[in-house]
Amino acid sequence: MEHRREPVHSVVHVGAAADRVREAAAESTAVAGPDCVLSVGEAVTELRSLDPDDVRLIVCELTAGSGVDPLVEVREALPDTPSLAVVSDPAAVGDALGAGATDVLVRRDGADETTLFARRMDTVATTPVESSLGSESTERLLDAIDDSFYVLDADGGLRRWNDRFRAVTGYDDDELRGMHALEFFSGADRERIADAIETAIDTGSDTVEAELVAKDGTTTPVEYTGAAVTDADGTPRGVVGVGRDVTDRREREEQLLRLRQAVETVVDNAPLTLFEVEPGGTVSMVRGETLSRRLRRRIARGDAVAEAFADQPQLRRSVDAALEGEPSHGLVGIGDSTLETWLQPALDETGTVSRVIGLALDVTEREDRAVMLDQIQTNAGEVIWISTPGKGSMDFVSDSYEEVWGLPPETLEEDAMSFLEAVHPDDRDRIEAALAEQREDPDAYEETYRVVHPDGEVRWVHDQSSAVYEDGELTRIVGIATDITVRKRRERELRLKNRAIETAPVGIAIHETTGTGSPITHVNDRFEAITGYDREAIVGEAISVLGGSDTDGDQIRKLKSALRAGDRRSQTAVLHRADGTPFWGRxxxxxxxxxxxxxxxxxxxxxxVTEAKEHEQEIERHLTEFGEVLAEDLGVPLREARERLNAATAEGAGAEAELRRAERSIETAVSLVEDLTTVHSFSVESRRLSESMRKSTGIDRTR
Structure with missing residues (x-):
């Protein structure tokens, strides 16, 4: 019987948790113990020097930064050795299986990883590679992942799938069994899938994106990643892979595209410059025609920031800080322009700064307005204020507040409603009610009220406001409070003067001398009473309206001439009332x-002055009557005396001298009488007019 040699290294470990793997190997029944664990870290190339017969199990830790690359390299070095992939994210299970892992262990907080490692190591170490994709534990694992899992044979026929694959396609297991991969696609996508299968078998892996057509005809964008499955001698047996639904990703990409287009449109049409700086300090992109023309010599693609802003050390330091990961914001003066700049570091998947995104906004006009606002703050006579709609805060108030209210503007920063405390108690309730309505309709607010200074001085204030809207929403209320104390004093004086005019014992008319004929614009009550004309009838008429058939035209013309020339003049003449009756007027x-x-x-x-004139005429009448008496009573005797004297003179010359003297005396008396008679004849017309005036008024003073 041939003796089987024990492996020199039962477990090959790739990753950082070597101690935990050794602890698990000590508990495992399928490996030779902790001393048989070879941890190569990231030096996967060392595995190519190992004898495959000496390795029973591969434990490979995968991270977000490494992806499945370490597992692919391990399987290339030891293609016939079962492998256990260890991941932290459940979403990475599909990728690990697609890369050829026999099983996958998902780390979970609070779990006893040593025991889990030992159990999984026992299972995987005793699972043949060719049967790993069908093991019961793997079946459950594949059905638990969110991505579609599939196995194709070398011809593209579907051999294995998970629950997610079945849900996405809409087919049941009986329908899926025996279907070809290309049946799930149409048009150009079918050709792309066929090419991807061929590429995966030829090169080991491939990735393609296509629209999967479900049984009901609906389509889903899916990204497929496939890896070749080979037997012990390297012959391709098929493709194992994962399909990930990229609908959300596409929507995000479309949103990002729309956002980018919107940003580019705004940048291209606004006083903005958008630029990017590479880690080496060179500008890689510039957008924004308005400012790029102004900064063409400063920011150009390919230029170094240090050179472009050689005279702006603060900006250069900000760019350097952003390249180190520190964002910045500030103002930069270039020539006669002021730019507001934002520098934001962009990080890659590893957290390293890949570039700096810069944005420059031309705020020259804004800064000029700020200077103007400062001037208004200092020099404005009116109190200019800006508040939130509910008076929660006072965003701005000019320095003149202290002069009008007698309080420093800083008091409004502490309490935006503190100005009400200075409002006169008699006005306060009315102003509080008006301010409540101001929150709903700021443009309708206009109030006049009194303000009491701390020293007791009272000021009159005219306060009005208008609304500021942003996107249809009321965001601010702007107001102007004007000190009208002097105006109020003048109004009071004017009212007194008007009252004096209205109650004056003489008729008063105001004329506009620039108008034709110096028309009357206003008369008082006494004028109406004297002339009989009411205000509506007399306004617009000239002074000549008081003339009539008995009026001396020269006197009226002299008055009109004096009005037009701005001279002073006085005339007593016969005038006529509205009903035509004459009266003597001064x-x-x-x-x-x-x-x-x-x-x-x-x-x-x-x-x-009719009564005074009549008194004068009364005296004249008495004088006339006296003359008549003299004429009647003295005239005849004097004439007889003259006749006798003439006779005496003719009789004797002795008395001639005395007689001549008597004659002269008599002649003098006769002359006086004749003069009185003449006066009498002149006064006849005056008496006739006076009689006419007395009859028109119903007064007869001769009785």
């Missing part, structure tokens, strides 16, 4: 002077 006109401005308005004062 009219005084004067310009309304405005400092350093042309005269645009004048004022006329109208008084009814």
């Amino acid at each position: 009219v005084d006109v004067a310009p309304v002077d405005e400092t350093d401005r042309d005269v645009t308005h004048a004022v006329s004062f109208v008084q009814d």
Whole structure:
């Protein structure tokens, strides 16, 4: 009987957990013990020097960084030796089986890995390679993975599949048995699958992506990875592989593509520059025409960052830090432009910086606006404020707040509603209600209220706001509060002046001297009472509207001329009321002077002086009556005396001198009487007009 030599190395271990494998070998019944474990780490090439008869089992640890490459190399060196793959991610089970693993152990937190290792080592070490794909443990394992598992013979016929494969295709086991791989594909995909099977058999493995057509006609994008299965002498027996549904990946890729296109569109049409820096410090990509023209000499593909920004040491240091994995953000001044830059390191699967993605935004205008905002902050007379809709915070308030409110702006940073404490108690409830409505409709807010300084001084404030929307959402409220204390004082003074005009005992009319005829724009109550014209009827008329048939036209023309020239003038004339009745009126006109401005308005004062005029006429009437008496009572005797004197003169010359003197005296008396008669004749017309005025008013003072 031939003696079988014990293996020199029962277990070959590839990976980092050598101690755990040795502990498991000590518990195992299928291997010679811990001293027979050969741990080669990552030096897989050493296995080619081993005698395959000396190895009963391969234990290969797979990591995310290594993939299945170590397992492939081990199987190439020891193709007839059963292998146990150890993975941390259940999703890697399919890849390990596809690479030829006899079985796969998935690490789990809290599990006794030494015992698990020992059991799996016993199972795999006693499983022939050619029967490993059909073992019961492997069957359960394959059905548990999320990917489709399949085994094809050398002609492409389907020989083995798992539950996931059956679910994706929609066929049951009886239908799948004997189907050919190409039956699940159509068109160009069928040719790609045929080429991939051939390549896997010829070269050992291949990967292809195609649309799997299910029994119901639906399609699923699947990535297939296949590896050749050979017998002991290296003859290909078929292909074992894993199919992974890449629907989610495709959707992500499409989303990334759309996102990239959107980013490129934004970059190409906005003041942005997107660039990438390789680990060596050279620029590998530049996008963004707006800034790339401005920075063409700075950022060009293939240029070194150190040279492109030789005068920007801070930016160079930021790029170097990003290449070490540290992102950065800051402002850079280039010429007369200000750029805001972001530098973000991009990491590969191993966590190493593969490149730095840079973004530069032209913020020159923004910075200019910031300077302008600072100037507004310092110099604005009005209180400019910006708050959140609910007044949770006051984002900005100009320095003039301290002058108007008597409080430092910093108090609003601590409490955005603290300005209400200074509002006059009589106004506070109204303003609180208005602020509640402001949250819903900022554009409708406009309030005037009083503010009380800490020293007791009261200021009047006119406050109004408007809304700021972003994407249809109210994000900020901007307002302006204006100190109107002086205006309020002037309004109060103006009201007093207006009241004085309205209650004045004389008629007052305001004229616009720049208009044709100096039209009346306003009259007071006394003017209405004197003239009989109401405000609506008199506005727009000239002063001549008070004239009539008994009015001296020259006097009216003189008044109109004085109004137009901005002169002062006074006239007493016969005027007429709205109903046509005459009255004696005194009219005084004067310009309304405005400092350093042309005269645009004048004022006329109208008084009814009929009674004074009638008193004057009464005196004149008495004088006239006296003259009439003199004319009647003295005229006849004086004429008789003159006749007698004439006769005496004719009789004797002795009394001639005395008689002549008497004659002169009599002539003087007669002359006086004649003068009184003349006065009487002149006053007749005045008496007639006065009688007319008395009759029109129903007054007869002769009684």
